[in-house]
Amino acid sequence: MAVETEATIEERTQAFRDHVTSGGKVxxxxxxxxxxxxxxxxxxxxxxxxxxxxxxxEREWINRAPSVRRKLALTSKVQDEVGxxxxxxxxxxxxxxxxEQMLEDLMAGRTKFHNVFHYPTHTWADVGxxxxxxxxAAILSQKALLTCSYAPYARTMQKICWEESFHIKHGYDIVLxxxxxxxEQRAMVxxxxxxxxxxxxxxxxxxxxxxxxxxxxxxxxSKGNEQLRQEFLSMYVPRILDLGLSIPDPNLRYDEETxxxxxxxxxxxxxxxxxxxxxxxxxxxxxxxxxxxxQGEWVRQAVMTAS
Amino acid sequence: MDMHVYEVFQQQKEGxxxxxxxxxxxxxxxxxIHYARELYGRRGESVRLWVIPRDHVLELTDPDLLKPxxxxxxRSVEGYRLRxxxxxxxxxxxxx
Ligand SMILES: [Fe+2]
Ligand SMILES: [Fe+2]
Numbered sequence: 437m438a439v440e441t442e443a444t445i446e447e448r449t450q451a452f453r454d455h456v457t458s459g460g461k462v463x464x465x466x467x468x469x470x471x472x473x474x475x476x477x478x479x480x481x482x483x484x485x486x487x488x489x490x491x492x493x494e495r496e497w498i499n500r501a502p503s504v505r506r507k508l509a510l511t512s513k514v515q516d517e518v519g520x521x522x523x524x525x526x527x528x529x530x531x532x533x534x535x536e537q538m539l540e541d542l543m544a545g546r547t548k549f550h551n552v553f554h555y556p557t558h559t560w561a562d563v564g565x566x567x568x569x570x571x572x573a574a575i576l577s578q579k580a581l582l583t584c585s586y587a588p589y590a591r592t593m594q595k596i597c598w599e600e601s602f603h604i605k606h607g608y609d610i611v612l613x614x615x616x617x618x619x620e621q622r623a624m625v626x627x628x629x630x631x632x633x634x635x636x637x638x639x640x641x642x643x644x645x646x647x648x649x650x651x652x653x654x655x656x657x658s659k660g661n662e663q664l665r666q667e668f669l670s671m672y673v674p675r676i677l678d679l680g681l682s683i684p685d686p687n688l689r690y691d692e693e694t695x696x697x698x699x700x701x702x703x704x705x706x707x708x709x710x711x712x713x714x715x716x717x718x719x720x721x722x723x724x725x726x727x728x729x730x731q732g733e734w735v736r737q738a739v740m741t742a743s
Numbered sequence: 744m745d746m747h748v749y750e751v752f753q754q755q756k757e758g759x760x761x762x763x764x765x766x767x768x769x770x771x772x773x774x775x776i777h778y779a780r781e782l783y784g785r786r787g788e789s790v791r792l793w794v795i796p797r798d799h800v801l802e803l804t805d806p807d808l809l810k811p812x813x814x815x816x817x818r819s820v821e822g823y824r825l826r827x828x829x830x831x832x833x834x835x836x837x838x839x
Contacts, residue, residue, distance in 0.1 A: 461757040
């Protein structure tokens with residue numbers, strides 16, 4: 437009897453695998469193999485963490501924004517990103533992990549968030565480069581999630597991608613305004629680009645063979661790391677050069693023969709070290725997240741007692 | 744027996760959004776499911792239905808909250824016109 441049950445689970449898992457690899461969708465209440473649940477949960481949790489950690493470098497600039505309109509726009513972007521965190525943590529909770537646990541794991545450094553949010557910001561130009569290029573790199577991965585096999589995630593990504601388009605445009609607007617400014621402002625943009633180029637090239641992760649990428653196999657995501665980086669380069673290298681900026685990589689060029697961008701190998705060692713909490717601002721940002729979490733405790737208490 | 748109204752949400756294709764399709768009246772949850780199937784699923788046009796007691800639906804329509812009269816263009820893609828800015832960056836670049 438036990439043997440028969442085991443075989444049934446294997447058959448179900450195989451049927452599930454066939455279902456998702458042929459483009460089938462999964463809803464929260466559908467049966468799914470534990471491994472799929474764990475993978476999709478981990479993916480969404482990391483995404484949610486990145487949304488709420490990603491606002492910390494930007495919030496540092498709300499009080500220093502150069503005009504009221506910029507202040508409003510930056511505040512709106514921060515509000516959007518935290519909202520994305522809310523939507524994504526909700527999806528993850530439905531997959532079985534309580535929110536408190538996810539926040540505890542994040543603050544204790546047991547779970548990760550994107551590399552780009554572990555770095556400091558130096559000038560207002562960083563805010564422009566982050567909103568324009570970091571959000572652009574992120575939206576490419578996010579658009580590849582619109583066809584995610586986990587349907588609640590795919591539907592949520594429609595709203596998120598729609599909001600992200602304002603972030604990118606606002607970032608581009610900041611960069612263009614500065615490029616229309618003084619020599620000093622243009623230099624600030626170039627310096628910011630020089631600072632962010634390395635982390636941007638690392639952002640999508642090292643090239644991983646398709647057969648080794650579980651998230652691809654389960655159709656959680658639809659594009660591999662290298663493909664996303666190639667798309668990013670194809671879209672943004674021309675736009676960056678168009679502004680008269682230069683890209684700090686002497687080896688960067690488009691190879692007509694292979695139809696691919698060539699570039700200096702990004703430092704995967706730096707990526708690994710940064711996302712495991714050893715980036716220049718990793719601990720400071722986590723401490724700030726913890727401080728806010730603790731200071732907000734009375735609000736959570738009040739909400740629960742009021743209802 | 745009291746009749747209750749249930750709102751029906753229909754998913755027409757796998758993975759799609761659940762879209763409000765109408766409502767039905769039924770004395771209890773079990774029959775509500777049955778009626779929903781008869782009205783919104785009898786031709787195989789749905790892959791999933793959500794049947795929700797109307798009393799459980801919370802509604803918000805207040806325009807002061809949803810369509811406030813302030814300028815919110817700074818929040819939207821339409822709030823930024825880049826064409827002229829881009830043209831002048833290019834002109835300056837070519838001029839130099
Ligand atoms: Fe976001
Ligand atoms: Fe964003």
